Every structure is written in C-alpha cells, then in structure tokens.
Amino acid sequence: MTVREILKMGDERLMRIAKPVLEFNTPELLEGIVDMKETMIAASGAGLAAPQIGWDIQLVIFGTGQIISRYPDAAPIPYTVLINPVITPIGNELQHDWEGCLSVPGLRAVVPRWQHIRYSGFDQYGQAIERTADGFHAKVVQHECDHLVGILFPQRVRDFTKFGFNSVLFPNLAPENDD
Numbered sequence: 001m002t003v004r005e006i007l008k009m010g011d012e013r014l015m016r017i018a019k020p021v022l023e024f025n026t027p028e029l030l031e032g033i034v035d036m037k038e039t040m041i042a043a044s045g046a047g048l049a050a051p052q053i054g055w056d057i058q059l060v061i062f063g064t065g066q067i068i069s070r071y072p073d074a075a076p077i078p079y080t081v082l083i084n085p086v087i088t089p090i091g092n093e094l095q096h097d098w099e100g101c102l103s104v105p106g107l108r109a110v111v112p113r114w115q116h117i118r119y120s121g122f123d124q125y126g127q128a129i130e131r132t133a134d135g136f137h138a139k140v141v142q143h144e145c146d147h148l149v150g151i152l153f154p155q156r157v158r159d160f161t162k163f164g165f166n167s168v169l170f171p172n173l174a175p176e177n178d179d
Contacts, residue, residue, distance in 0.1 A: 001034045003042045004053040009104045015150040018051055018058045021083045024126035029059075033081055033124055036061050043102050046071055047140045049147030052103050058084045060144035074136040082129060083122045085145050090116035090132065097136075099143060099153045100166070108170070109163035111156045113139045 007014050021029070032055060040048040040061060047062030063079030064071070093115040100108045117138045120130040133141055143153060157163050166173060 001031060001038060004035050004039045006039065006043060006048075006052050006102045007054055009101075009152055009154070011103075013054050013056070014051055014103060014147070014152060016051065016056055017150055018049075018056050018148040020058050021122075024083070024122065024124060029124055033059070033061065037079075040102075045102050046074070046077065046136075047144040048102065049144045051147050051150075058148050060085065060141075060148065062140045062144055071136065077137045077140060080129070081124045082119065082141070082144075083124065085119055085121040085141075085148070087114075087142060087145055088118045088120075089114040090118055095135065095139065097139060098162075099139070101143070101153050103147075104152055104154060106165055106167070107154070107163070108166055109153060109157045110159060111139075111143075111153050112158060113142045113156075117141065119145075 023029070032050070036048050036050065036053065039053060046064055047060060050057045050059040060082050061080065062082070063077045064074065094112045095115045096110050096112050098108050099111045115138065116132065116134045118130065118132050119141050120128070123129055146152070146156070154163070
C-alpha cells in the first residue's frame with residue numbers, strides 16, 4: 001500500500017492520548033495496518049504505533065520475524081497487531097537496556113522496562129489476544145504502547161549519562177543503524 005511519514009519528536013501529535021478502536025475489520029483499519037507494516041519494515045523497525053504516523057487510535061504493531069539489523073542480538077518476535085492494549089507487569093524485575101525510536105532518529109538511551117509482562121487486547125478482526133512476554137519482546141511492547149499515551153522513550157530515561165547519538169555511543173554500527 002503506502003509507506004507513511006513517521007512523525008518526529010517535537011510534533012504535538014505524538015503527545016496526544018490515542019482513542020480506543022471501536023470497530024474492527026473495517027477497510028480503513030485493515031488498509032492502515034498494511035501501511036503501518038510497510039512503514040515499519042521500510043524503516044527497519046521492531047514496532048510502530050499508529051500515533052507515529054499521525055493516526056490517533058490505540059493500535060500498535062510489532063515483530064521482527066527474524067533478526068533485524070537495528071537489534072542484531074535480539075530474539076525474533078512474532079508479527080502482532082495489538083489494538084486497545086493493556087499491559088500488566090509480572091513481578092517487580094526491571095530490565096535496563098538501550099532503546100531507540102523511529103520518531104527520535106539517531107539517539108539511544110538506556111531505559112528501564114518491566115522484564116516480564118502480560119499484555120492483552122484485540123487483533124484487527126476483534127479477536128482477543130492475551131500473551132506473556134519477557135526480555136526484548138516485553139520491551140518492544142511497552143515502548144510501542146507508550147506512544148498511545150503520548151510518551152517517547154527520552155521521557156523514561158533515568159541516567160542521562162547513557163543517552164546520546166548512535167554515531168557517538170556505537171561508532172562501529174553500520175550507518176543504516178543510525179535510527
């Protein structure tokens with residue numbers, strides 16, 4: 001379909017709280033999801049939230065299917081469409097790991113996220129989804145769902161000595177990895 005422009009940090013549309021999806025399996029929803037997937041793949045992303053393309057609804061997609069260049073050490077995540085998500089931490093353990101964002105190109109930071117989560121919601125057809133995740137999978141889900149409430153990863157940074165440009169922090173990364 002169409003690769004969409006990804007909004008960048010500073011765009012006020014990224015700060016809004018997204019609206020719940022009330023109708024599933026509509027042509028507009030299905031076409032938008034195809035556009036989101038193509039946009040995510042074109043940008044070598046692990047996930048994308050609808051607000052990142054200016055679509056003000058509670059919809060995220062994520063998944064790598066295989067190892068992707070931006071996260072070479074991460075385990076693959078199955079492609080998922082998640083609508084009206086709810087995240088529940090399992091336990092108190094946090095992971096502190098590097099994150100980047102397609103809406104914050106060229107920057108990365110260490111961000112705390114729950115190590116183990118349960119997430120639920122619906123797919124594009126209105127079928128219920130409930131899964132548990134840990135590690136990279138859990139981090140990606142939490143990161144994408146933050147977009148639905150107007151939060152970008154720099155807002156979660158606790159230690160600004162671990163925040164900077166990819167080209168400085170990771171000089172050996174290939175240029176295409178410079179978010």
